[in-house]
Amino acid sequence: MFPEIGQFSLILSLFFALSLALVPLIGYWKSNKLLLEAARPLTFIMSALVLLSFVILSLSFLSDDFSVLYVAQNSNSQLPIWYKFSALWGGHEGSLLLWVLILSGWCSAVALKIKTLPEAVGPVVLSVLGVVSVGFLSFLLFTSSPFARLLPDVPLDGGDLNPLLQDFGLIVHPPVLYMGYVGFSVAFAFAVSALITGNLNASWARWARPWTAASWAFLTLGITLGSWWAYYELGWGGWWFWDPVENASFMPWLAGTALLHSLAVTEKRGVFKSWTVLLAIFTFSLSLLGAFLVRSGVLTSVHSFAADPTRGIFILILLLVLVGGSLLLYAIRAVEVRSTVSFGVTGREAWLLLNNILLTVLTFTVLLGTLYPLVFDALGLGKISVGAPYFNSVFTPIALLLMVFMAVGPLSKWHHTKFSVLFKVCSVAALGATLLAGLVAYFYEFGFIAGLSLAVAFWVVFLSFSDWFEKVSAGTKGIIPRARQLPRNYYGMLLAHLGMVVTLVGIVLVSVNSDESMLRLSPGDKVTIAGYEFRFDQMEQVKGPNYVSSKGQFTAYKAGKAVAVLHPEKRFFSTRQQVMTEAALDAGFTRDLYVSMGERLDDSAWSIRIYVKSFVRWIWLGGLMMMAGGLLAALDKRYRKRAGV
Amino acid sequence: MRKLLFFLPLAAFLILAVVFYLQIGKDAQYMPSALVGKKVPDFTLVSLQDDFVYMHDDLPNTPYLINFWGTWCPACHIEHPFLIELANAGVPIIGIDYKDEKALAEQWLEQKGNPYQVILMDEMGSFGVDMGVTGAPETFVVDGSGMIVYRHQGVINAENWPEIKGYMK
Known part of the structure; x- marks a missing residue:
């Protein structure tokens, strides 16, 4: 009933x-x-x-x-x-x-x-x-x-x-991710209603901003959760696989990031008006595309639902009506919009334009990599798959460039910034960042790309703090009252930008400074991996409530001092005749130690997997910071005023 | 001219929609593996039947199939009877019990019969990762010299078997 x-x-x-x-x-x-x-x-x-x-x-x-x-x-x-x-x-x-x-x-x-x-x-x-x-x-x-x-x-x-x-990760991951995906339909609705009513002025951008920031924050959290889940559940130390479905959530994120910035320009300066509308439609379309790819069975992925052609056709029709319809409306209406405001090449508008161009290029990079196999196949050219090498080699340089400019945007003023002022701050920051990163790279023997990425990270940190410091130190009021006066919006931006840096540092360090080994070890053996000495202390048989466990004890030493004791287990559930492996993980701020027991090889030796992953937590910590930044921006007081008041 | 420019996004989208339309209902499962033309990666796995540790050297040196399956995988139920037919016809199959529980796997074999020469337990899915498996069932054809020559994603049945069989040399 x-x-x-x-x-x-x-x-x-x-x-x-x-x-x-x-x-x-x-x-x-x-x-x-x-x-x-x-x-x-x-x-x-x-x-x-x-x-x-x-x-x-x-x-x-x-x-x-x-x-x-x-x-x-x-x-x-x-x-x-x-x-x-x-x-x-x-x-x-x-x-x-x-x-x-x-x-x-x-x-x-x-x-x-x-x-x-x-x-x-x-x-x-x-x-x-x-x-x-x-x-x-x-x-x-x-x-x-x-x-x-x-x-x-x-x-x-x-x-x-x-x-x-x-798994716990999968209880929370889909709802949070959907909050983000679906949230972009609000920005879409604002854009389309602006097209319908013909009020393509700055006001729609102002209304759409908090909604976009909130959905962006949810999407950021959703992607972060997904990546964290993949890391601990799959247990192979990977945190991003460029899987089509991961890409399906990443594309709206990239486009949504561009939209956030473009909305700011449109609201404040009344430029990029028709572009921002297009971007709002584009972001929402990418969310729909994600739904289409996952549910129609045109791409294979670990995430796909059972393929059903009728569902595929239905979503395709849905895409045609919503995306096609709004793009048609755009083609007819947006022509009438002309910007009357101009801006200089050193104005903040120009930096944000650069941000939009780079983010759009990144989105298309991912879109191309995801859809290329489809297009290739549709043209009858055979089957190919585009893997991580393509994404890494194309994505990394553009993303680094984006982060270089990310720090300059907030420093500059709307319309026009004095080049000499900008040059002075930036050259000091560039010098400092290069020196610091050079030192770190020299002492830890990092490669060129890793050193460069670290330099970019230092650069963003320097410039962000110098911008904040300049804002709070101007005037006579004193630093703390002025710092409190800065809008939430600004702090949200700062937090999100620093979050990007934290994630970048995590990505760089985990990729250049991690070690994964599969070894044959007996109790009493020692092995040194990535500066940590692991001692296989002993094996013991432990009786659990409904299982018997072969429990290993490993002590990890750093420079002679014990830093962690790890207890990987092989549990044997006698009633169900079943063996479960319990890996041991020591999570840390600067590194994760991971020990997992494989099979018993002979009387005393076991096959053991040991990973040392440096700074891997930072990847998700940065994601959390970005999410907090997005929420902070969405909650800015400015947006809560009533219309006409 | 400026007017036409604004129709560009719509045109791009419509082209993409046509591509999507052409792809719907196609067999997205067919995907050649990057491992084709390479040796089977190294592994240390324990067999389900006798807890014996198997390494790379223990693999047969005649053409055979490596079949990834799991009791949690609905499509594997469908595939299983056909594998039994193949086994009866003398096709050697190495089963990889992928991300599964031993007790469930034993129960499954008892109920449905065992088409496999050897079943290796890949509880954590590590061998699956090395082989680039995206799900189960998934089958690799390995030739007499130990090279992977073909990968098939999804169920093997009477329809696609002739093609797969063609690679078993």
Whole structure:
């Protein structure tokens, strides 16, 4: 009975989404206030109905209702309760429902904040979001309903959740990632409503900024979580694989980063107007593209859901309507926009333009690498796969260049900066950064690229702090009161930029200064890896609650001093006749030590894997800093003012 | 002219959409491996049946298949009966029990029969990483000189077997 209510509630929400897509737009054209005001309640009802069906599906999972096909496929009565809940998004249908739920959440958030927008704008934005909702709700209902029943032959138990997905990382990773993906539909809705109403001035950029920053922060966290999960779950020390699905989340991130900066320029200076609109459409399109690639089966990946051509066709139609439609609207409307403001080559606009160009190039680099095999195959030229070497060799230099300019942008002033001022600060920073990085590279024997990357990192740190210091030391008030006066927006930017640096340092050091060894060791043996001496102290048999464990003890010494004791285990579960390997990991700020026991080779010797990964945590620490920066920027007081006040 | 410029994004998107349309429903599973033409990577794995440690040198020196499977993999259920047919026809298959639990694997073999000459346990998936496996089932053809000559992603069945068999020389 309940699953039918869930299904019915989804159908109803589709009708409300349809009305939301139409009614406010008609209201806008007829200048009918009543129809415009319907946008808010329609949004809330649509969202409540989606929430209801989500709750019902969760209850079906929690109560092991295996008469529901989707539950039977993805859950099992033996699963712990939190995995039963997260199994909801373990397959295509449920994850799409989660997607729709998050979309309606963003719609409601816009509806709640509608007072910050002019009377005619808010409803049109909600209406565009209504169109997007119609698309995804009908995709869900027509091709992938999660409420289909297995009647009358109800299975006794479910087929279980893929063991790889039974992990904490995968409970939180999809929802956070979707928050980011779907969040960009808000920026998209602002852009399209600006095209519809013809108000392509700076104001839409101002409204779209906090929403874009918030979704960007979520996407950053989602990607960071995914990378961290891959590292500890797969256990091979890799943290990014250039897998098509990773790329699918990375492309909107790159485009979204460009959008964040472009929106700032459009808001402050009224330039790049049509470009920013295009970028908003582009960012959202890349999110949709990600959904298409993962769910249509055109690319293989560890993440793909079961391929189904009808779903592929449906998303393709969805892409055509949403992306094609908005690009057509863009082609017709954006022509009319002309910028009247000019700027100099040393103005902040110019640096941000450079930022946009480089980020767009990066996005296309990844897009090309991801789609090249597809295009190649479509032209009948055969199958190829583009791997990490392509991405690393093309991506790295452009990304480094981007970071060089990243530090200069904030230093410069809008319109025009005195070249001599800029030159003075930058040459000092360049000198300092080169010296420092040179010293580090010399002492640790790093290669050229690693040394260069470190120089870039120092350069950004120097320039960021000198900019902050100049801002707080000007005037007579004293440093601390002035520092507190700087807007959150500014600190968000600073934090995110430094986060980039922290991630860069992590990437560089883990790639040049890590060691992975697979060894044959017996108790009493010593081995030195990357400056750490590992001593295989002893093996002991330990009895656990339901297993017997062969537990090794390793002590890691750095310069003669013990720094960590690691206990990798091989657990033998006698009741289930099953052996589980428990690796030991000593996480540290500057390095991770990782010891894992392989097979027993003879009476005393074991095959042992030892990794020393320097600064690997920094990769994700930087991601967290960027996320915090994005949230801080989204929460800037400036955005909370009411329209017209 | 300026007007046409603004249609450029739309045109680019439409071309891409056509490419996507052509690709839908195609067999994305077929993907040649970078390992083709190379030797099977080194490994130390324990066999499921007798806990004996197998190394690279223990591999057969006649053409054979390396089949990655796991009890957690739904498609492997479908593939299994065909593998049994192959084994009965005398095709040597080395099974790699990929990211799986020993007890479940033993139960599976008891119920469905064993098409494999040897089953090696790759609990952590390390050998899978070395072989560039993206999922299960996945099968490699190794020739008499120990070279990987072909990789097949997905289920082997009566339809695609003739092509795979062609590589077994």
